[in-house]
Amino acid sequence: MDRLGANENRIEFVEAPSGEFAIEDLQIAMPTGCAMLSERHLKIAPGERVLIIGEPGSGKTILFRAIAGLWPWGTGRVTLPPLEGVMFIPHRPYVPLGTLRAALAYPSPETNYTDEQLVGALQCAGLVRLSSWLDSIARWDRELMEDEQQCLVFTRLLLHKPRWLVMDEGLDALDRGTRQRVISLFKERLKDTAIINIGRPEAKDPFFTRPLHLIKDPHGRYFLPDLSVAFVRQPKAAPAGSAG
Numbered sequence: 001m002d003r004l005g006a007n008e009n010r011i012e013f014v015e016a017p018s019g020e021f022a023i024e025d026l027q028i029a030m031p032t033g034c035a036m037l038s039e040r041h042l043k044i045a046p047g048e049r050v051l052i053i054g055e056p057g058s059g060k061t062i063l064f065r066a067i068a069g070l071w072p073w074g075t076g077r078v079t080l081p082p083l084e085g086v087m088f089i090p091h092r093p094y095v096p097l098g099t100l101r102a103a104l105a106y107p108s109p110e111t112n113y114t115d116e117q118l119v120g121a122l123q124c125a126g127l128v129r130l131s132s133w134l135d136s137i138a139r140w141d142r143e144l145m146e147d148e149q150q151c152l153v154f155t156r157l158l159l160h161k162p163r164w165l166v167m168d169e170g171l172d173a174l175d176r177g178t179r180q181r182v183i184s185l186f187k188e189r190l191k192d193t194a195i196i197n198i199g200r201p202e203a204k205d206p207f208f209t210r211p212l213h214l215i216k217d218p219h220g221r222y223f224l225p226d227l228s229v230a231f232v233r234q235p236k237a238a239p240a241g242s243a244g
Contacts, residue, residue: 035059
């Protein structure tokens with residue numbers, strides 16, 4: 001991927017030991033145009049709840065990847081707090097193979113949490129039925145329904161208590177009851193966590209205290225991968241014993 005964008009400008013990523021979260025003049029280069037925020041200079045305070053609204057095709061997932069440092073092509077600056085205090089929740093929840101205990105503790109070692117802490121977090125997240133399966137090994141991405149997988153990810157938040165949380169449509173796919181339960185967890189047990197949720201227009205909710213918009217400029221800077229650099233056809237080796 002680095003070679004694909006060898007000739008493209010790069011977003012500047014800065015870690016702020018003071019805990020600052022800021023986005024300055026961000027323009028994300030995409031194959032279909034350019035994505036940018038409605039505010040050129042954005043600073044998010046600890047405990048603030050921000051909703052970034054984007055229409056379908058506006059680049060919501062690429063914005064999420066850009067903030068996480070996984071999509072570097074474009075211009076501007078992203079300033080993040082120390083990453084040990086930040087958690088990212090992608091659109092599709094990640095549940096690793098192994099014990100349920102390890103899936104809950106991820107990315108920390110499973111020994112970081114007691115049975116009481118794990119069971120208490122499952123109860124709060126509405127997954128009490130899983131309490132007796134902590135040491136069971138399974139493909140949890142197949143054993144659990146999509147809503148349950150998402151709730152499992154939110155259970156991790158209760159254990160890790162991050163200071164900053166960035167989500168890609170983290171609440172959009174939840175049914176109404178599950179969504180309200182998760183919002184209650186944020187209000188009661190994670191009230192000091194700053195939340196940035198990148199969602200669809202229908203994701204508007206009074207829970208979020210600050211709405212922003214993601215804008216797509218089809219005439220802005222494109223991401224044009226240099227395929228001639230990335231894919232150089234190597235000559236086939238001559239068969240053993242063939243003539244020169």
